[in-house]
Amino acid sequence: MRLLVVEDNEQLAGLLTKALQTAGYEIDVLSNLEEASTVLRTTFYAALILDLGLPDGDGLALLREIRHRNDPIPVLVLTARGGLHDRVHGLRSGADDYLVKPFALEELVARLEAQLRRPGHLLGSSLRIANLEFDTRNRQASIDDQPQVLSARETAVLELLMRSKGRVVSKKQVEDHIFGHSGEVASNAIEVYIHRLRKQLSERGAKVQVHTIRGVGYLIAEEK
Amino acid sequence: MIRFKSIISRIVILHVVAVLITSIFMSLALSWLLNYATNNIHNKAMQEQAVSVGQHLSAKPDGSLDLNLPQDLLGLYSQAYGRYSYAVIDDRGRVLFSSLRDHAALFPADARSGDIEFLQQRRGDATVSGASIRKTVGNKTVWIQTGEDLANRDVLIDDIVADFYRNVGWITLPILLVLLIADIAIFRRALRPLRQASEIASHIGPTRTDLRLPTEEIPREVRPLVSAVNQALDRLEEGFRIQRDFTADAAHELRTPLSILRTRLDILEDEKVGEALRRDVEGMAHVISQLLDIAELDAFVVGALEKADLRSVTAEVAAFVAPLALAQGKDVALLGATEPVWVKSNPEMLSRAIRNLAENAINHTAPGTTVEFVVEENGTVSVLDHGPGVAEDERKLIFQRFWRRDRSKPGSTGLGLSIVQRIAELHSATITVENRRPAGARFSLKFVPLSP
Numbered sequence: 170m171r172l173l174v175v176e177d178n179e180q181l182a183g184l185l186t187k188a189l190q191t192a193g194y195e196i197d198v199l200s201n202l203e204e205a206s207t208v209l210r211t212t213f214y215a216a217l218i219l220d221l222g223l224p225d226g227d228g229l230a231l232l233r234e235i236r237h238r239n240d241p242i243p244v245l246v247l248t249a250r251g252g253l254h255d256r257v258h259g260l261r262s263g264a265d266d267y268l269v270k271p272f273a274l275e276e277l278v279a280r281l282e283a284q285l286r287r288p289g290h291l292l293g294s295s296l297r298i299a300n301l302e303f304d305t306r307n308r309q310a311s312i313d314d315q316p317q318v319l320s321a322r323e324t325a326v327l328e329l330l331m332r333s334k335g336r337v338v339s340k341k342q343v344e345d346h347i348f349g350h351s352g353e354v355a356s357n358a359i360e361v362y363i364h365r366l367r368k369q370l371s372e373r374g375a376k377v378q379v380h381t382i383r384g385v386g387y388l389i390a391e392e393k
Numbered sequence: 394m395i396r397f398k399s400i401i402s403r404i405v406i407l408h409v410v411a412v413l414i415t416s417i418f419m420s421l422a423l424s425w426l427l428n429y430a431t432n433n434i435h436n437k438a439m440q441e442q443a444v445s446v447g448q449h450l451s452a453k454p455d456g457s458l459d460l461n462l463p464q465d466l467l468g469l470y471s472q473a474y475g476r477y478s479y480a481v482i483d484d485r486g487r488v489l490f491s492s493l494r495d496h497a498a499l500f501p502a503d504a505r506s507g508d509i510e511f512l513q514q515r516r517g518d519a520t521v522s523g524a525s526i527r528k529t530v531g532n533k534t535v536w537i538q539t540g541e542d543l544a545n546r547d548v549l550i551d552d553i554v555a556d557f558y559r560n561v562g563w564i565t566l567p568i569l570l571v572l573l574i575a576d577i578a579i580f581r582r583a584l585r586p587l588r589q590a591s592e593i594a595s596h597i598g599p600t601r602t603d604l605r606l607p608t609e610e611i612p613r614e615v616r617p618l619v620s621a622v623n624q625a626l627d628r629l630e631e632g633f634r635i636q637r638d639f640t641a642d643a644a645h646e647l648r649t650p651l652s653i654l655r656t657r658l659d660i661l662e663d664e665k666v667g668e669a670l671r672r673d674v675e676g677m678a679h680v681i682s683q684l685l686d687i688a689e690l691d692a693f694v695v696g697a698l699e700k701a702d703l704r705s706v707t708a709e710v711a712a713f714v715a716p717l718a719l720a721q722g723k724d725v726a727l728l729g730a731t732e733p734v735w736v737k738s739n740p741e742m743l744s745r746a747i748r749n750l751a752e753n754a755i756n757h758t759a760p761g762t763t764v765e766f767v768v769e770e771n772g773t774v775s776v777l778d779h780g781p782g783v784a785e786d787e788r789k790l791i792f793q794r795f796w797r798r799d800r801s802k803p804g805s806t807g808l809g810l811s812i813v814q815r816i817a818e819l820h821s822a823t824i825t826v827e828n829r830r831p832a833g834a835r836f837s838l839k840f841v842p843l844s845p
Contacts, residue, residue, distance in 0.1 A: 178649050184656040249648035270652035271678050274659035337712035384727025385711045390719055
């Protein structure tokens, strides 16, 4: 899978290339907006990693240009500006996600994969926490490499939690994911599914824990 | 020398002086006018008297003249009365008739005198003023002189002037008073826009550089000053803008090398060393980002119409910090309001304030305990921990930049709470710190609530 990295700092570009190649991607690096704009018109990339501060202008200009011609390429913005205006501005200009420098490579790869795994995107692989694995292609959960049979709704909740690994999923998100945006949902329905899933996972020996963050949502993490 | 600092005292003093000068000038003008008017009347009366005396002159058959005054005129010129007098003189200067005791002329005879002359002559200690007319009676030309002792008239004028001050002059005092009141009223009106401008100016500071003084209502005389102040503010704002740009540039320059360092560590073979160094880099990145937060806050302005849902922002922060808390064996919970609570705030700044409180609470709360976020409908968000609490004498200190209770303790920059306080200031929000029983601290931020 080929990615384009637009970053003017040679050292950082080199390091990113090396790391992303290790993660299994093919990488092209460009250091200015003009070249990037030309190349993006003619070459297909699975995703774009875009630095905002470039020698010939603001990366956001390229982002707007890409979105203007309805190119759906996932864009991950890297920014040295942590300023709030910049952040809001970046996402409004059509970035799918952003990372403020300095970032952890692991985080970059995780965010990238999250983008690539979105519906319509290319990457379909398995998600793993401790001995629990979830294959997003056939929506199959396995514990210690043993496929597990879960109900459709338990599977849906587990998939959402696994995809959001390391982040809290709000109750509303779970609701929308399971029941869609319409329809009445009993107030304790989500708690019931979470409870069942938790029970299933612990009975089958998964070394993970589904945390309830009261008033906020749910989070799956490795058991301590 | 007494200096009058306020414009109104200067105007008042000028007006007092002006009224005094006017009073003096008025009395002088009045005396002059009275003198002028009475002189005219006097001259006219003298002329008429002379004409009247002349009518009673007749030529005798021998050519000499005879004066036959009726009783009322004789009474007027009687010596006892002494005020009016007459004399008739012929062309050789001889006195033909005179009401004076010494049978003298009133004024020196002068053959060149015309038909009518107005003359004045000192006689003893009195001044006689009067008229002299030429008349031909029979074949003789005579001059008839009439006069009046002026002493009587001057006394009268003096009386009138004195009476004027007694009866009319007092009016200058109320006029002066009305002037003073008018001065004050005009001044208050004229200065009102200036007071309003001062009120606006008192809000201008590093965090509010967008304000300008209104010039429409300002009196034209002070408008150049106000315009100049506004121009100075434009230049200051430009200066602040440059500083903000510098902040953004500095962020870039600091964060990119740190990013390279971090990436190098992430691909380091030696996991053990890498892990320790990564923590160092994270600490450094944390300090840099807090310093930049502070720099940004120093130049930040909360928009007049900005609002945020305190509940959803708090929920986002709780979700953001939950994994960090769980990693340390601690928990977080969101309690309180279930509906949106709108407050006057910039959402990102609100989020930063709550996040700093949250990080502070998670750092201090005991393992196995829960950090609670409580949102109230009145615009208050509280963060409660189960840590050691804050001693009474430290409650002010904790908000100072770089203050730390234990400087040897890693992971704290001493900047977090100063950021919270700055954000509270920017939003006119209040911070309160309380200790909980049996242990723990409660930090509350009360924002200005907006009706939905």
